[in-house]
Amino acid sequence: MGFRSIVVVFQLLVSVALAALNASAPAISIPSSQVWDGDDGQWSTFYLQVGTPAQTVRLLPGTSASAGTAIWVVIPVGCSQVNPTLQNCAGERGELFQSNLSSTWSTQGLVNNADGAIYSLNTVEEAGLGLSGNGSYGYDTVTLGIPGSDLPTLHDQLVVGIWTDDFFLGSLGLSPYSLNLSSLNGPQQSLMGSLVNQSLLPSNSWGYTAGAVYKDPPIFGSLTLGGYDTTRYNPNGLTVSFANDEFRDLLVSLKSITYDTIGSAPLLGEEINIAINSMVSEIWLPVDVCNAFQDAFNLTFNEQGQLYLISEQAHRALKAQNPKFTFTLGQAGGINNGSVDIVLPYAAFDLNLTAPIVGNDTRYFPIKRSDNATTYTLGRTFLQEAYVIADYDRKNFTVAQALFPPASISENIESIIAPDLQEPKKSSSGLSGGAIAGIVVGVVAGVAIIAVGLFFWWRRSRKARSAKQGNTVPQKAVEVDSDTTEVHELGGPRPPAPKAELGGQPVVPGRHEMEYQPKFHELDNPEIPAAELEGTTPVRDQK
Numbered sequence: 001m002g003f004r005s006i007v008v009v010f011q012l013l014v015s016v017a018l019a020a021l022n023a024s025a026p027a028i029s030i031p032s033s034q035v036w037d038g039d040d041g042q043w044s045t046f047y048l049q050v051g052t053p054a055q056t057v058r059l060l061p062g063t064s065a066s067a068g069t070a071i072w073v074v075i076p077v078g079c080s081q082v083n084p085t086l087q088n089c090a091g092e093r094g095e096l097f098q099s100n101l102s103s104t105w106s107t108q109g110l111v112n113n114a115d116g117a118i119y120s121l122n123t124v125e126e127a128g129l130g131l132s133g134n135g136s137y138g139y140d141t142v143t144l145g146i147p148g149s150d151l152p153t154l155h156d157q158l159v160v161g162i163w164t165d166d167f168f169l170g171s172l173g174l175s176p177y178s179l180n181l182s183s184l185n186g187p188q189q190s191l192m193g194s195l196v197n198q199s200l201l202p203s204n205s206w207g208y209t210a211g212a213v214y215k216d217p218p219i220f221g222s223l224t225l226g227g228y229d230t231t232r233y234n235p236n237g238l239t240v241s242f243a244n245d246e247f248r249d250l251l252v253s254l255k256s257i258t259y260d261t262i263g264s265a266p267l268l269g270e271e272i273n274i275a276i277n278s279m280v281s282e283i284w285l286p287v288d289v290c291n292a293f294q295d296a297f298n299l300t301f302n303e304q305g306q307l308y309l310i311s312e313q314a315h316r317a318l319k320a321q322n323p324k325f326t327f328t329l330g331q332a333g334g335i336n337n338g339s340v341d342i343v344l345p346y347a348a349f350d351l352n353l354t355a356p357i358v359g360n361d362t363r364y365f366p367i368k369r370s371d372n373a374t375t376y377t378l379g380r381t382f383l384q385e386a387y388v389i390a391d392y393d394r395k396n397f398t399v400a401q402a403l404f405p406p407a408s409i410s411e412n413i414e415s416i417i418a419p420d421l422q423e424p425k426k427s428s429s430g431l432s433g434g435a436i437a438g439i440v441v442g443v444v445a446g447v448a449i450i451a452v453g454l455f456f457w458w459r460r461s462r463k464a465r466s467a468k469q470g471n472t473v474p475q476k477a478v479e480v481d482s483d484t485t486e487v488h489e490l491g492g493p494r495p496p497a498p499k500a501e502l503g504g505q506p507v508v509p510g511r512h513e514m515e516y517q518p519k520f521h522e523l524d525n526p527e528i529p530a531a532e533l534e535g536t537t538p539v540r541d542q543k
């Protein structure tokens with residue numbers, strides 16, 4: 001028995017003692033990058049360091065249950081192949097990750113080809129909105145925040161290199177579910193899954209609001225893992241239970257959309273079920289609701305881009321009228337359990353399309369027509385004014401009006417403790433608090449005595465041995481097989497594909513990315529629940 005074994009035994013005993021003492025890691029607040037990014041609005045991003053040495057990228061939080069199971073980073077082909085003429089492309093896309101510069105990048109266990117381990121993105125929800133892509137999958141070391149933030153580092157975390165313009169910025173996936181990557185590797189823990197697994201978070205939960213560039217001064221987004229920031233929302237007591245559909249778990253009932261012009265008819269009068277998803281920019285609504293917006297505010301529908309533009313004239317009229325839109329939400333599934341109002345000013349909808357979507361900045365109104373009830377979505381536009389707290393252990397969430405405190409008010413982070421940490425199993429004999437305290441003290445004392453005993457025993461046996469080796473604690477080596485350190489270059493230079501036609505009109509928005517299609521693999525059974533919460537029963541409830 002060497003020093004290492006003693007350390008391991010001691011750590012085990014300490015963790016038992018800590019569990020007995022009801023201690024859990026606190027929630028983690030991730031500071032915003034203080035940069036506004038995006039090509040369809042100005043969105044508040046967050047820093048992540050990837051690889052060794054660390055490469056710092058800016059990502060958008062991804063609340064999607066499926067697509068949010070992995071970290072997505074934009075890789076060089078997302079500029080060189082897909083947007084070869086976009087100025088400052090790397091900066092526009094939140095900086096690029098180059099896996100060939102990272103000594104810890106690995107594709108071990110994945111199906112590789114010359115272009116890397118290419119699989120489809122896990123866009124179970126987003127594909128229904130026309131957003132999809134392929135990615136170059138691998139594992140690498142990631143650290144939250146910028147260097148010096150003192151936030152956790154995770155090794156061998158699943159990282160996906162993306163290039164599609166459908167997701168112009170990378171994604172900091174917030175899903176706690178595991179992604180079943182391939183039959184070779186089995187389920188892969190998400191960022192949150194790993195943090196909880198390593199006891200670096202008190203629960204599978206987060207609090208998020210996207211931030212609002214239109215406030216004076218602009219207020220950046222707020223992201224907390226394992227808890228929430230009480231200074232960023234107005235509590236309202238609404239608790240919504242997760243939907244049975246595991247891919248649209250953040251489902252609410254949208255009861256109405258109204259605006260504050262006297263005598264105006266509601267824009268949405270009939271209740272619909274709609275999912276909250278930060279990986280989508282716009283708000284996807286039934287066609288008749290979009291028509292109501294179009295008529296009320298003189299929006300211009302653009303067929304090619306399937307989106308609503310705002311002429312300068314309509315914009316001036318809207319600015320003068322300055323309508324406030326009230327979204328009334330509640331529990332989905334026909335259960336009347338109270339409702340809350342989330343109010344969005346016109347400024348929240350006053351967004352611009354920029355390059356590479358259009359040549360010149362173009363105002364648009366971020367609602368999208370949906371003719372399929374399973375695709376109604378409250379995207380990031382909505383999250384500018386809403387704060388969401390999602391608790392995956394209790395399978396419930398809260399939607400509240402976001403607050404925009406001045407910089408002088410500092411954050412106030414509350415942790416959400418997982419139920420199994422919060423309520424230690426009560427024994428049937430009904431021990432009193434004093435008895436529990438006695439046991440805890442006894443355990444801690446026992447741990448200390450055993451540890452001290454082991455230490456002296458180890459010192460004696462070490463002295464007895466005439467070992468010549470140094471007595472430093474062996475560092476756990478990063479496991480890198482020779483066949484996983486090879487450089488994965490994504491295709492050599494290719495002749496540029498013909499740029500999509502713009503139809504000769506001055507401004508015709510529509511995504512026109514260039515093609516980059518390496519050989520790829522479908523994810524295993526994308527239709528079948530690929531996500532499973534570590535240590536709990538599968539979420540999907542077939543009904």
Ligand SMILES: *[C@@H]1O[C@H](CO)[C@@H](O)[C@H](O)[C@H]1NC(C)=O
Pocket residue numbers: 076077098100101487489490
């Ligand atoms: C890494 O890959 C990029 C393109 O993805 C290439 O430009 C660069 O030369 C490569 N660097 C090394 C050291 O191989």
Ligand SMILES: *[C@@H]1O[C@H](CO)[C@@H](O)[C@H](O)[C@H]1NC(C)=O
Pocket residue numbers: 127128129372373374375
């Ligand atoms: C609605 O969308 C879902 C998900 O994208 C799809 O599976 C389904 O076939 C669509 N239904 C109709 C009627 O288009």
Ligand SMILES: *[C@@H]1O[C@H](CO)[C@@H](O)[C@H](O)[C@H]1NC(C)=O
Pocket residue numbers: 120132133134517518519520
């Ligand atoms: C993924 O790659 C395959 C093979 O190149 C291609 O057929 C498919 O269209 C790609 N998927 C997306 C969403 O680009």
Ligand SMILES: *[C@@H]1O[C@H](CO)[C@@H](O)[C@H](O)[C@H]1NC(C)=O
Pocket residue numbers: 180182183186187524529530531532
């Ligand atoms: C993941 O895939 C493996 C092999 O195909 C399968 O045995 C396992 O049940 C899958 N896990 C989940 C959570 O789908």
Ligand SMILES: *[C@@H]1O[C@H](CO)[C@@H](O)[C@H](O)[C@H]1NC(C)=O
Pocket residue numbers: 196197198534535
């Ligand atoms: C952490 O993950 C490993 C590997 O999946 C698993 O064996 C272990 O039980 C997990 N630990 C906890 C505390 O969930």
Ligand SMILES: *[C@@H]1O[C@H](CO)[C@@H](O)[C@H](O)[C@H]1NC(C)=O
Pocket residue numbers: 239240241331335337
């Ligand atoms: C409705 O609200 C009550 C009290 O807040 C709660 O106990 C109950 O679980 C809620 N029902 C649903 C379906 O969320």
Ligand SMILES: *[C@@H]1O[C@H](CO)[C@@H](O)[C@H](O)[C@H]1NC(C)=O
Pocket residue numbers: 298311313314317
């Ligand atoms: C709507 O906008 C068009 C031009 O964009 C303008 O000609 C028309 O007068 C506007 N209508 C209303 C009711 O504001």
Ligand SMILES: *[C@@H]1O[C@H](CO)[C@@H](O)[C@H](O)[C@H]1NC(C)=O
Pocket residue numbers: 351352361362363
């Ligand atoms: C949006 O674009 C318009 C021109 O279409 C421009 O006048 C305006 O300043 C832009 N807004 C932002 C926030 O860049």
Ligand SMILES: *[C@@H]1O[C@H](CO)[C@@H](O)[C@H](O)[C@H]1NC(C)=O
Pocket residue numbers: 238239240389390391394396397398
């Ligand atoms: C989830 O439910 C628990 C107890 O039912 C409640 O205390 C908690 O506030 C709810 N969480 C959210 C985010 O609504």
Ligand SMILES: *[C@@H]1O[C@H](CO)[C@@H](O)[C@H](O)[C@H]1NC(C)=O
Pocket residue numbers: 022417421422423424
């Ligand atoms: C454990 O900690 C939580 C949160 O700090 C607290 O609510 C709970 O009562 C504690 N449980 C025990 C048994 O002390």
Ligand SMILES: *[C@@H]1O[C@H](CO)[C@@H](O)[C@H](O)[C@H]1NC(C)=O
Pocket residue numbers: 359360506507
């Ligand atoms: C962009 O604006 C400039 C100056 O207003 C104009 O000359 C050019 O044609 C516009 N380009 C497009 C693609 O509309």
